[in-house]
Structures are given as structure tokens and as C-alpha cells.
Amino acid sequence: MRLIYYTSLLLGIILFTFILFHVIPADPARIMLGPNADESQVKIVRKELGLDNPLHLQFRNFLYKTITFDFGRSYIDGRTIYEEVLSKFKVSLFLVLLATFFIFLYSIAIVLIGVRFYPIVDKINFLFISTPTFFSGVIIAIFVFLFYPFTSFSGAIHSIADILYLLPPAFILALYPMAILARILKQEIEKINKSTFITAARAFGFSETQIRLRHSIRNALVPFIAALSNQLPMLFTGAFIIEIIFSIPGVGSLLIKSILHKDFPMLEAVVILNGLQFIGINLMFEFLYPVIDPRIRSADAH
Amino acid sequence: MRINGYILNCAAFLIVLLFMTVIIEYLPLHDPIKIDMDMRFSAPNLQNLLGTDDLGRDVLSRVAHGFSTTMQVSIIAMVSSLVIGILSGGIAGYFYRTWIDGVFNWIVSLLFSLPFLLVMAAVLSITKPDIVNAYIILSCIMWVGPARIARAEVIKTKNLQYVLASRAMGFPEKKILLTIVMPVTVKSAFTFSISYLPEIIGLEAGLSFLGLGIQPPYPGLGKMIFDGLDYIYSAWWLAFTPAVALFIIVMSINLFVSWSGKKEMELIGR
Numbered sequence: 001m002r003l004i005y006y007t008s009l010l011l012g013i014i015l016f017t018f019i020l021f022h023v024i025p026a027d028p029a030r031i032m033l034g035p036n037a038d039e040s041q042v043k044i045v046r047k048e049l050g051l052d053n054p055l056h057l058q059f060r061n062f063l064y065k066t067i068t069f070d071f072g073r074s075y076i077d078g079r080t081i082y083e084e085v086l087s088k089f090k091v092s093l094f095l096v097l098l099a100t101f102f103i104f105l106y107s108i109a110i111v112l113i114g115v116r117f118y119p120i121v122d123k124i125n126f127l128f129i130s131t132p133t134f135f136s137g138v139i140i141a142i143f144v145f146l147f148y149p150f151t152s153f154s155g156a157i158h159s160i161a162d163i164l165y166l167l168p169p170a171f172i173l174a175l176y177p178m179a180i181l182a183r184i185l186k187q188e189i190e191k192i193n194k195s196t197f198i199t200a201a202r203a204f205g206f207s208e209t210q211i212r213l214r215h216s217i218r219n220a221l222v223p224f225i226a227a228l229s230n231q232l233p234m235l236f237t238g239a240f241i242i243e244i245i246f247s248i249p250g251v252g253s254l255l256i257k258s259i260l261h262k263d264f265p266m267l268e269a270v271v272i273l274n275g276l277q278f279i280g281i282n283l284m285f286e287f288l289y290p291v292i293d294p295r296i297r298s299a300d301a302h
Numbered sequence: 303m304r305i306n307g308y309i310l311n312c313a314a315f316l317i318v319l320l321f322m323t324v325i326i327e328y329l330p331l332h333d334p335i336k337i338d339m340d341m342r343f344s345a346p347n348l349q350n351l352l353g354t355d356d357l358g359r360d361v362l363s364r365v366a367h368g369f370s371t372t373m374q375v376s377i378i379a380m381v382s383s384l385v386i387g388i389l390s391g392g393i394a395g396y397f398y399r400t401w402i403d404g405v406f407n408w409i410v411s412l413l414f415s416l417p418f419l420l421v422m423a424a425v426l427s428i429t430k431p432d433i434v435n436a437y438i439i440l441s442c443i444m445w446v447g448p449a450r451i452a453r454a455e456v457i458k459t460k461n462l463q464y465v466l467a468s469r470a471m472g473f474p475e476k477k478i479l480l481t482i483v484m485p486v487t488v489k490s491a492f493t494f495s496i497s498y499l500p501e502i503i504g505l506e507a508g509l510s511f512l513g514l515g516i517q518p519p520y521p522g523l524g525k526m527i528f529d530g531l532d533y534i535y536s537a538w539w540l541a542f543t544p545a546v547a548l549f550i551i552v553m554s555i556n557l558f559v560s561w562s563g564k565k566e567m568e569l570i571g572r
Contacts, residue, residue: 012412020424130556132504134511134527135549138541141534237417241508245531255420256512259427267424271416278415 002286006279013275018062021268023055071269074258081269085254087156089273092243092250094157096235098170099177103231106178107224110185111217114208115193118186125186128179133238136172137245144168144246155249169246173238177231184227188220222293229285233278312557319551323370332360334367335519343537353539356529361543364521369547371516372523375433376502379440383502384495386441387448392487394449395456396479406453413446419508426514433516436509440502447498448491455487497559500552507548523548 029046046052050061065071071081110121145151150164157163192198193216201211236251243252251270258266322329332350338358346353352362394406413421422439429435459465465482469475509515510524518525523544530541 008408009412009415012408013415016412016416020428024428126556126560130500130549130553132500132507132545132548132552134504134507134524135545138527138531138534138545141531142538142542145535233415233417237419240417240419241511244511244528255423259423259512259514262427264428267427271420271424274417274420275415 002283006283010275010279013272013279014063014066015059017066017268017271017275018059020271021264022058022062066272071272072265074263074266081265084266085251085269085273088249088251088254091156091248092236092239092252094163095166095170095173095239095243095248095250096232098163098166099174099235099239100232102171102174103178103181103228106174107181107185110182111189111212114212115190118190121182121186125179125183128175129183131175133172133176133241134245136175137169137242140168140172141245153248166248169242169248173235173242176238177228177235180231181224181227185220185224188223189216192216192219222289225285225288225292229282232281233274236274236277312554312561316554316558319369319554320373322366323373326366326370329366331363331366334359334363334521336360343533345537346539352543353537355526355537355540356533361526361539364526365523365543365547368510368516368521368523368526368544369551371433371520372503372506372510372548373551375437375440375515376499376506379437379444379506380495380499380502382441383444384448384491386445387450387495388452388488388491390445391449391452391491392456392484395453395487396460398453398457398460403453406449410446410450413443418443418505419512422505422509423512423514426509431514431517433522436506436515440505440509444498444502444505448495451494452487452491455490456483459483459486493562496555496562500555503548503552503555 029042029049029051050058053061069082071085073079074081074084113121148168150161152161153165154162157166189212198211198215201215206214239250240252240255242248243250244256247253251273254266255270257263258270336359338354341350341354341358342356344350344354344358350360350362352360352365355361355364390406394403397403422436422443425439426435460483465478468478468482506515507522507524507527510522511528513525513528515524516522526544527541530537530539530544533540
């Protein structure tokens with residue numbers, strides 16, 4: 001059932017992209033060649049792109065090409081879009097994974113330090129949530145250029161220096177989701193600490209740390225994971241701006257390049273890539289929930 | 303009730319900022335688009351309080367104008383997305399568990415499945431990028447947030463005891479919707495929208511950052527940051543000041559929202 005839902009979403013995304021890039025613009029061939037090209041050239045390209053066909057045929061072709069990841073070649077430099085996007089995506093993915101690592105570190109810290117420090121944690125979270133990416137990005141960029149020793153990036157993850165270069169941007173990327181997740185985690189733990197089974201555990205003489213690690217955390221995990229599944233796709237979007245600020249050659253840099261040069265097939269591929277990311281992440285979490293919380297598994301079975 | 307002086311300052315500051323966006327034309331600022339090649343990259347000084355940019359334009363005046371544009375677009379987009387959201391979400395909530403609600407949910411999850419910034423960037427780069435289009439596309443996309451809230455609120459309210467009671471007493475359906483369900487829905491959707499405003503501001507700045515917001519030579523905060531990144535070693539104030547402006551506005555809105563949230567909790571607690 002969920003699978004059908006996600007397939008319909010994917011189809012919706014592809015349809016949306018098709019309408020956006022093939023129906024709304026009056027003449028993609030003209031845009032591709034620029035205003036100075038003569039009519040005969042435009043006609044040839046139109047034929048090449050299959051723009052003479054009726055819409056439903058065009059959509060069928062488009063669907064087929066999208067499913068086989070054949071996005072054609074870039075308008076600008078003629079490179080294969082699939083390879084280009086894939087190589088840039090690897091860098092973005094690594095950045096996002098580093099950011100996720102920071103998120104986990106912070107969440108674990110929240111669990112470990114205990115309820116006493118929560119007022120301070122609240123303030124830190126508030127600061128992180130209210131800081132726009134632009135502000136933190138620019139500040140850290142200035143500091144990185146002044147004080148941070150690792151300022152060269154080779155274009156892909158080749159060495160330790162590349163990873164070290166990605167650390168500050170990944171931290172900036174993690175700020176907002178980290179604070180949101182910490183806030184949820186904190187609320188859940190506070191709520192669970194009031195429940196009767198925790199009081200019972202206290203009465204049995206378990207230490208606070210033991211209670212936190214063995215009972216509170218387990219129950220707080222499901223809302224936490226749900227929030228994480230919302231935040232992960234947003235990390236990829238946030239990465240666009242971070243990548244441009246720190247000039248990391250990822251999907252964000254690709255995006256701004258294709259916007260500047262009106263490279264529509266590239267833009268199209270980026271949109272579809274993001275749709276795939278969203279659906280992939282959500283499907284992954286759908287399978288993860290029953291593993292984390294057995295109650296969900298039994299609820300599904302009934 | 304004790305009002306936190308700090309927060310009061312913040313609210314006052316917010317009002318001053320809003321007022322400034324209205325009277326920006328009459329403030330004694332330099333012309334934000336006047337190019338002066340003799341004054342390129344002058345550091346902050348008495349004449350240009352925040353320095354000048356790569357074309358000798360006054361940064362303070364550009365930040366102020368960019369800020370005013372951002373605020374105007376974001377607030378107008380917030381209000382119109384609120385209206386669209388309440389209408390569509392309300393209708394979907396009223397027809398809960400029918401095909402109308404199904405279609406609504408599908409569209410909302412479709413819009414949520416793609417990053418807002420990316421969709422808007424794609425649409426704007428295909429049509430003509432300018433500030434009016436940016437505003438239209440912002441309100442066409444941002445309605446999903448308030449719509450979800452409105453839908454949930456209508457579903458919750460329409461089966462509450464007192465609504466059922468007034469229906470049993472023979473109140474006409476239209477009157478129930480207008481006098482009972484709608485005020486509650488509008489209130490919670492509006493509260494949500496205010497806390498949504500920083501996100502709208504961020505998206506507007508993001509569009510401008512990608513070169514799809516207000517077009518040069520007119521200043522936009524995001525575009526100023528983007529242009530300033532090239533000179534981040536030599537002239538840090540170019541990227542720094544618009545970023546600070548964004549930080550200040552988002553921070554004050556968030557402080558205000560968290561304060562009003564706390565106040566409401568206190569009221570409910572009583």
C-alpha cells in the first residue's frame with residue numbers, strides 16, 4: 001500500500017517536471033539555440049528532441065528516458081548529464097552524511113548530559129534554529145579562510161584533507177536540523193520521565209543514567225526517527241546554499257550553473273534527483289520503524 | 303502578567319523595522335543604485351557607514367532597501383499563502399475522507415516531496431525571473447503549511463461536542479462553519495504562519511541568492527551575499543552586513559514567536 005503511494009508520488013514528480021520543462025516553455029528548441037539561431041536550425045533541433053510529436057507521445061518518451069536515467073546531454077558543454085550529476089551528487093551526499101554525523105553526535109550529547117542542563121541546551125537550540133544558513137555560512141566562511149588550515153578541495157573525496165575541508169560546511173548544514181531534533185528528543189525524554197514506569201524504575205533503585213539509557217531513550221526513539229526522516233531531505237536543500245558559499249562542487253553548484261546558463265536538461269535532472277532522494281529516504285524509514293519499535297510491527301499485522 | 307523587558311524590546315524593534323520598510327524612501331540614505339567608481343571598496347567610514355561595494359554603491363542603503371524588499375515580499379506572500387491555505391485546507395477538512403480530501407493530500411505530499419527552493423528556482427528560471435514572479439511562486443507553494451494546519455483544525459473542530467450540539471439545535475450549516483469552525487481555524491493557521499515567516503524570508507533570500515529574486519541593479523539581500531562572496535577576503539563587509547540583517551530579522555521574529563507561545567501556554571494553564 002505504501003509502495004503504491006510512493007510510486008504515485010514518483011509519477012507525480014515526473015509529470016510535474018514534464019509539464020514544467022516541456023509544456024510551459026513555448027519552444028525549448030528556441031531557448032536551447034538562443035534568439036540568434038535561424039529557423040531551419042531550430043527545426044532540426046525540434047525534430048531531434050521529438051517536439052513535433054503530440055504531448056502524450058512526448059510524455060511517454062520522457063517517462064521512458066527518465067526511468068532509464070537517460071537525461072541526454074547538457075546544452076552548454078555537451079557532457080552526459082547522468083555522469084555529471086552522479087559525480088556531483090557523490091560530493092553532496094558525503095557532505096550530508098557528515099552533517100548527519102554531527103546531528104547524531106549532538107543528539108547523543110543531549111541524552112548523556114541529563115535533565116539538569118536542559119535550560120542551557122534550550123538556549124543553544126534556540127540560537128541554532130534562529131540563525132539563517134546565510135549568516136552562519138558567511139561567518140564561518142570568513143573564519144575558515146582566516147584560521148582553518150585546510151582550504152583546498154580537490155573536487156571529489158580523495159584524501160583526508162578533502163574530508164577536513166568539508167567539516168565546517170557540514171557543521172553549518174547540521175545546525176538547524178540538529179537543534180530541531182534535539183528539541184524533540186528533549187521534549188520526549190521530559191514527557192517519558194513523568195510516566196509511571198519510569199517512577200517504578202526509580203523506586204526499584206535504578207540509577208538516573210541507567211533509566212535514561214535503557215528506558216527513556218528507547219521510547220523517545222520513534223518520534224526522533226520520524227523527525228529525522230523529515231529533516232534529511234531538507235539537508236540536501238540546505239546543502240545547495242552551503243555548497244555555493246564554500247564553493248564545493250556539489251549539486252548546489254551544478255544548480256546555480258544551470259540556472260545561470262539556462263541549462264534545462266541539467267535542471268530537470270536535479271529536480272528528479274531530489275524527488276528520488278525524498279522517496280528513497282522515506283521508503284528507507286518506512287522499513288526502519290518496525291525494527292525500532294516492535295509495537296508498530298504488531299499494529300501492522302492486525 | 304509579567305512581561306519580559308527583553309522580549310518587549312524585541313517586539314518594539316520589530317515594529318521599528320516594519321515601519322522602516324514603509325518609510326524607506328524618505329530616509330536620509332544614499333541612492334542604492336548610484337554607481338561611483340571613485341569610491342570602490344571603501345571600508346566602513348563616516349560617509350558610508352557600512353562601506354561601499356565593488357561599484358562604489360553605499361552598502362548601508364543597499365542593505366536597507368534589500369531588507370525592505372524582503373520584508374514586503376515575505377509578508378505579502380505569507381498573507382496570501384495563508385488565505386489560499388485556509389480555503390483549500392478548510393475545504394479538504396470539511397470533506398474529510400472523500401476524494402476531495404484524497405486529492406488535496408496527494409497534492410500536498412507532492413509539493414512536500416520536492417524542495418521548495420528547487421521548485422521555485424526551476425519555475426522562475428523557465429519563466430522570467432523578477433520580483434513579482436518570485437512573490438507569485440512563493441505564495442503558490444507556501445500555502446501547503448497553513449493548509450495542513452487548517453485541515454487538521456477543521457477535522458478536529460467539526461465533530462466537537464458543542465458543534466454537534468449546535469447542529470442538533472438546528473443551526474444552519476453555513477452559520478456553524480462561519481461562526482464556530484472558521485475563527486478557530488483562522489487563528490491556528492495564523493499563529494502557524496507567523497512562525498513560518500522566517501522560513502519564507504529564508505526562501506526569498508535563497509531565490510535572490512540564486513539570482514532569481516529582485517533583479518539588478520536593485521538590491522536584494524541574497525544577491526548581495528552572493529556577490530560579496532567573491533570579495534570575502536578583501537572586503538568582508540559586502541557579504542557580512544546583509545547576512546547580519548537577515549540574522550537580526552529572523553532572530554527577532556523567532557524571539558517574538560517563542561514569547562507569544564509561552565504567553566499562550568500561561569493563559570491556557572490558568
